[in-house]
Amino acid sequence: MHDDGAATVWPGEHQPLGATWSEESTNFAVFAPEATAVDLCLFEEHDGTLVETRHRLTEKTLGIWHGAIPHLPVGQRYGFRADGPWAPGRGRRFNPAKLLLDPYARAISGEVTHHDALHAHVRPNRRDDAETRSQKFHTRDERDSAPYVPRSVVVHDPFDWGDDRSPKVRLTDTVVYELHVKGFTKLHDRVPEHLRGTYAGLATPPVVDYLKDLGITTVELLPVHEIVPERHVARLGLTNYWGYNSIGFFAPHHGYSASGDRGGQVTEFKQMVKALHAAGLEVILDVVYNHTAEGGPDGPTLCFRGLDDYGYYKRVQPDQDPYFDVTGCGNTFDTTFPGALRLILDSLRYWVTEMHVDGFRFDLTPALTRDRTAIDLRGSFLSAVAQDPVLRHVKLIAEPWDASMDGYQVGRFPPPWVEWNDRYRDTVRDFWRTSSGGIRDLAYRLSGSSDLYADDGRSPYASVNFVTAHDGFTMRDLVSYDQKHNEPNGERNTDGANHNRSWNCGVEGETVDPGIVALRHRQAANLMVTLCLSAGVPMITAGDERGRTQLGNNNAYSQDNETSWVDWRPDDAWLDLYDITKTALRLRREHPALRQRHFLEGRPAVPGGPKDLAWIHPDGREMAEQDWYDEGLHTLGMFVSGDPLRAPGPRGERLRDASFLIWFHAPPEHGKVVVPVNDWLQVGEVALSTDPFHPTGEKVEAGDVLRVSGRSMIVLRQL
Incomplete structure (x- = not known):
């Protein structure tokens, strides 16, 4: 009516x-x-x-x-x-x-x-x-x-922010934790039942305390803009759980609200941000501006298409269909159109100024940079963000690829942008399954990917390192499955990536074999510790630190159920993995040598001092040129000097820290490594280890020959 x-x-x-x-x-x-x-x-x-x-x-x-x-x-x-x-x-x-x-x-x-x-x-x-x-x-x-x-x-929310301020964590100190608002607390037994799966649930003390205890600094929320599930997904009785199908760029998704959908979701979101800020945690949003939920020209008319279809959506040729689609979702938002660009910028500023978020991770960022159809990294979108007095001061993270042949732009985004580094993911996965063809690429990834970021003056923290993300296997599944198992998605297992760089340790899927279970725990620990101690910004996927499994589903975008939700029960949790992750993050936090602001150069930071970075052959000598081309070499030592640090303190003073020698041993066989005989590390102790031969606190000296277990790593700290 x-x-x-x-x-x-x-x-x-x-x-x-x-x-x-x-x-x-x-x-x-x-x-x-x-x-x-x-x-x-x-x-x-x-x-x-x-x-x-x-x-x-x-x-x-x-x-x-x-x-x-x-x-x-x-x-x-x-x-x-x-x-x-x-x-x-x-x-x-x-x-x-x-x-x-x-x-x-x-x-x-x-x-x-x-x-x-x-x-x-x-x-x-x-x-x-x-x-x-x-x-x-x-x-x-x-x-x-x-x-x-x-x-x-219609919303009017005169929210009292009090003395709320952004924690403004420096990128060198940042540890990102990628989580889903609903999935993180839906099964949490210490969150009040009516708040589970909501913004309010994420702000409860048990959740905040868990994040702080683990060592997280920055919570990255999977998309919270208003979400619409695709027609074909709904027809299967499923939904777009991840949320990469936005329709409202200013509206917090009402499905994550314990306060109803008549504006209470706005207040609840603000209360969540305020609570996380009070605990010293940043909040950044995974945002999807590259396309909308209206899909291709044959999709529904929900908003933009009915107001200015020609303006909002990019086309192959001006003034005619078909749409230009580099998102795989039917349309590409046209940031060369002033109305569309203004909408995105207004939305971003709104989330910073009104909702107090601390930054953004941009889904398929190259799609936003296209002038007509070609990528232009000096074009309207990046230029507008760079000069914006609000946006240029928040964290800006690019997913530096889109769904096209020319969309891969890793290492090419200008400052102040930082990037998801999928080359880090692939190299580290391959190394720990001894499929890396040597250690040359690994050294680049461990030390901040200078081959990608140093040539344009950026720093190691331009690389957001990750081994897993929402898209793909969880950490547990990465060491438990060789093949994807996506049948519950209703697409006959044709969706999701086929090449996952995973290894099931000998048996596909869950097993009670104690040897395989122990190996999987150790492999997961190796991957996690490598991530936490590499130069750059580590990003952990929620639940990985406690062995969350999706039972081999590597594309659980439509699984709004126990497949995707974090299981908080202790009986099947990998709590040993939690402990070692927490320890690795503590080492990173306490020792600036493990989170460098600048690329290390393999030379003394001060005259007469040790090299700031050295790569050690298992024989105890520095790596020679020919060693880098040894495709059978899968053991490497990384020495990082803290005596003094190359990066000065906040007032320009020279900081002194412990030095570290980290051994990475990927082969399945036991091996031997020699602690170098030089002035770098005379006496040390095991600060962290995935090797049962070498417990934490064990003392070592220069010249010692260490027996190392197959597939393990040892972190030595100078005394």
Whole structure:
């Protein structure tokens, strides 16, 4: 049902975009430059029936339609309908029968119900021939989509931030922990049941204490922008659990809220950030601006497509379909379009200034850098972010590839951007399964990937190192499976990567064989300690430190269930892995030598001192040139000097720290390594070890020959 209430509309203002509440009136402003008419639609419940009241917006300024409605309550649900040209092949898909979300909505209420009425065009069926399909695609569907779509919500949240401040952790000190808001606490027995799986649950003391105890500095949340599951996923009875299918760039996803979906999710998110900040933890968001949940041209009309399809979505050729798709999701957001670029920048600033987040990890970042279709790292998006007085001071992490042949840009993003380093992931995985072809590439990865980042003046912390992420095997599965097992996803195990650089230690999947179980624990510990003690920024995937398994599923994007949720029960937890991860992070935190701000150079930091970095052959000598090309060499010693550190302290003073010699031994056979005889390390102790022969606290001296267990590592600290 709907009424026409046009007489109650005041002219309002064209700025700011979105819905701005005051006691007197609520101003609405929406960018739709090619629309010929825009209606504001308000929704109320009357006797169980949802009543829609339409108000024609008569004012248009600089492509923005606007108007104000007096005396609306906070929590008012609304949407827009836009009319205009109907020319689908040229990117004009206006259809007033389709209710549209506000791109600037601060909260969104309700769910999408996949129905053919969501589409602006008549949706073909599988039996239609090509001519019929084309005819339907060019025919406007006149059915009302309102019964099947969510509503935008008017929000007014005068939140008391008190003395909240960003912890502003330096990148050299940063330890990132990638987690899913719902999955991290859904099974947590110490979180109140009604808060499990929510923003509020993430802010409870048991969770915060766990993160602090482990040694995390920065929580990276998988996407929390409002999420819509894809039609084919919903048809399988599944959902887009990871959340990489955004529709509301300003709205915290209501599904993670314990406070309802009428604006309470905004307050709850702020309370979460405030609590994490109070504990000294940063909050960064994994954001998906490269595409939207509307998919390809044949997808639903939920928001952007109905307001300015041609402007928001990039095309192969100007003014005509098909879409240019380098995301694998049907569309690519066009950051060369001023309206789209402004939307992204406004959204980013909103999350920093209003929601107090500390930075962002950008999904498929090269897709955002494209000028027309070619990547331009000096183009509009990166330039706009670099000069923005708010955004240039927060953490900016690029996923430096997209879903295209030319999208791989690892090592090429300009400062202040840092990058996910998949070459680190691949090299470390290969080394510990003795498939690396030697240790040459490993040395680059352990010392900060200077081959990728030093040539443009960046530092080791430009590399965000990871061994696992949400996408792929968990750490436990990495050492338990040779093959993916994605059958629960409903795609006949055809989805997900086929080459995982994993090794099951001799048996596929779970086993009670004590020898294999022990080997898996040791291999996981080797991978985790390597990650924690490498130069760069370590990123740990939530639950990896306690042996979380997805039972071999390496693409659990649709598994909103125990497959993906962190299991907090102690009976199957790898608590030995937790302990060694905690110890490795403590060593990193306490010793600046293990988290260098600058690339080490293999020469003394001060005249007469030891080399700042040296690579040691298992024979006890420094690596010679020919050693780097020995493809059968899988044992390496890394000496890092703390006497003094090359990087000065905060006031320019020379800092002195312990020196470390770290042995990496990947072969399955026991071996021997010689502690070098020189001035670097005369007497030391085992500070951390995955080798049962060498417990923590064991004393060593220069010249000692150490027997090392197969597939193990030993961290020696100078005394």
